[in-house]
Amino acid sequence: MKILVAIKRVVDYNIKVRIKADGSNVDIDGVKMGINPFDENAIEEALRLKEQGFATEVVAVSLGTAANQDILRHALAMGVDRAILLDTAAELQPLAVAKLLKVLVTREQPDLIMLGKQAIDDDAGQTGQMLAALLNYPQATFVSKINKQANEIIATREVGGGTETIALTLPAVVTADLRLNNPRFVKLPNLMMARKKPIETIAAADLNTDISARLQLIKVSEPAARKAGVMVDSIDELLAKLRTHEGVLA
């Protein structure tokens, strides 16, 4: 079984993103970037499936500019066999990403495609489902557990009110939830070795794919802050506020 893992380069989750003075977009110049956390879970699970003998090759792909080589090297250092950069400077929306990945899937013919369940920058959570749709493959989203049985993937999904287990016939698309696993720490020697490994670069423009933006960005703004609250000194004072000022408790 061959696994393709698609990874996204996003602003580090600890950074509070600011907006540009003219409100035209977010200001992420010079901000610390890294791999989308959910995508790291996807890599980890692909590597575990290989270590368990279910997969023979794990390939990582990222879409973007040469700057994305940093997360591809991170994936190589974690243990993926090959890395591919789909090179484009365009701002890609989920449908465009899914279309480009579809072309790569046609070329690479993976049995399983893994992605994070959402990216922590745009919080869209669409790419895996869209890719599965375009390929007419089955999908399992928000996955917290995977087992391989014969030609099927048995996936446990985190859904409202509990969990659901479904079985997918390969080839299939799986999106990872954070509770799927704890990604391994990358050791420095592995990172050094990953620097020497080749990254295959494919120009996205050569794939003859419609990657037009379907959503035009009008503006960005900051949400209204909640009004400043007050500190209370005791349970009695708290209850008095809730009962008399707010009337939320009897």
Place this chain on the structure above:
Amino acid sequence: MSILILAEHNGEQLSQNVLQAVTAAKAWNLPIHVLVAGDNANKVAESAALTDGVALVIQASAAHLAHPLAEDIANLVVSISADYSVILAAHSSFSRNSLPRAAALLDVAMISDVLEINGNNTYVRAIYAGNILTTVQSVDSIQVLTIHGSKFSAASIGNTSAEIVNISAPAAFSQARWVSEVRSESDRPALGSAKIVVSGGRSLGSAEKFEQLLAPLATKLGAALGATRAAVDAGFAPNDIQVGQTGVTVAPELYIAVGVSGAVQHTYGMKDSKIVVAINEDPDAPIFQVADYGLVADLFEAVPALTAAI
């Protein structure tokens, strides 16, 4: 053209969030149709038909829709999409699973978790865990979106019923099958629609303490229990009560955060609450910045005292 709302339900009951989706759909001034996909979910279809503002309920019944898969829901939505310029649902694990798939099949973008609908296919939604609001305009001919339930009031249930029509669903998608599910059993109100939510963070220290401290308070208040991702990851609480960016979004009358630090990923899911109370040992915890009332105290003394005093 009309608007199609994809209804979420459990086979017996229509989800409360469908009523919020109906209110959101009124922004277009187009006839509102509700799609109920299930295995003879007649009660659900009847509830949908009684909802004020709904012009038509489309019921698709098939054995394979008893536990609907994203593939089957997406194919069903696409099969009737020719009549619709807008396809929407409340943002939930159900719609997040199936609607992006339908959007891709229709070759249109999807707009996830919309906070405001502003006309001319323009929407406000949050990015970066709610830190930034973005206004976007769709250029697609069909609008596919999910709405942030707590931003829209629930449509009321009336006395007059809209027409219910039955349609046949496309054949089951053969490459995926439902195996089983585990539903959390709880006597408490549903987290997404509870009037009061008591939520716990990692400071509670263990699953036993989470239960010991918060369950009696929630019981006394008739509240739902929530948790931060840190508490869920640490195994203190089940995943389906996680409040935040990647979990459930709540907007109760009263939100009591116990031992919650207040990471933006968590506050994204609760900052629309009417009144927020934070109890934390750390006076510098960011949760106090979004709390109406803050109390710096030892959790293991303050919470039992609060429970006893109510």
